[in-house]
Amino acid sequence: MKKKGMIGMMETFMIIFVIFILIGFGMYFFYKFSVSSTITEAQETCELSSYEKLLTTLDLPGLQCSFKASPKDCVDTAKLRAFIDTKAAENVGTQACTMKIVFKQIYPQPGMRVNDTECTPDKMRSPEFPESCGKWTLKVPKEELTKNKAARVSSTPVSLYYPHIKQYGIGQLEITTYTYT
């Protein structure tokens, strides 16, 4: 009787042990999938919110081209430079997502030596402009905010207007979002 009781007890413990192992596996898979889906969702939300915020900003009269008081779907490079210089660009984007926002000039193509050169007011006044420089940096995050984070670049073409020469070019708006891997 005593031996039978012992066997019964052992059986019970074995079953409880197996059940705990199965529950552990279940929790592990649930945790693994919920973490990965949360990261993906956060990345997509960051990407979408950065686009939304940026488009809202591009609609501001402070950046958008306007002719005879009617807005046009392009970015005025003179207004863009002024916007950067007034530090108003620091408020572009979201607080939750660390972002780097750069306008790159791609047509007409700047020379190889200058495609990474910032378009400062001096460069923009030079007779070689728009071939004299290659980018306008709207926002750069602090280095400590980008450490140990994965960078994901999203880009969209934009029409750029050069008021000094009354011509249009093509730019690429690059948004780099930094998220945990």
Next chain:
Amino acid sequence: MKRKAQGGEMIGMLVIIILIIVIIGVYIRFASMPHEGTVSTSVTDLQNDKMFNAMLEATVCEANNLEEVIKKCSKSQEICNQDSCVLMKESLDEMLDSLLGKRLNPELKQTYFFVEIGNKKVYEIGYDKIENDCLNMPNGKYQPKSYEIRPNVAVLTIARCVI
């Protein structure tokens, strides 16, 4: 007494089977989640719209933009003392190389761009069999987008295969 013990074992077995089914269910639920969401689609739409706008507005020669050049090409007229259709092709080559770069490589089977004037293709670049190939891919999403220069001048189309 023996029958009672067997009943307990059966319940234990049943609990284990239920747990296994629940774990498999949770795994399938999360593993079969779609990877391509509305975010990516809306971003691609935005990119296509902005690309057409930027390309057609870009100054190509003197004060003429690409839209003017295409209009002249549809009428077989010259622009800036040049053949407008040759200028259109040269400008599109340069613009698309900067905008899409490697994605236009036919070997990658990712992108196809073409311009039609009166239902005739006057310019094409990229992978022309993209539609059939993309639809045959298990996760391939064929995304064409067209822009018409009115009235009935030309139609610009970009087709992408998003995986």
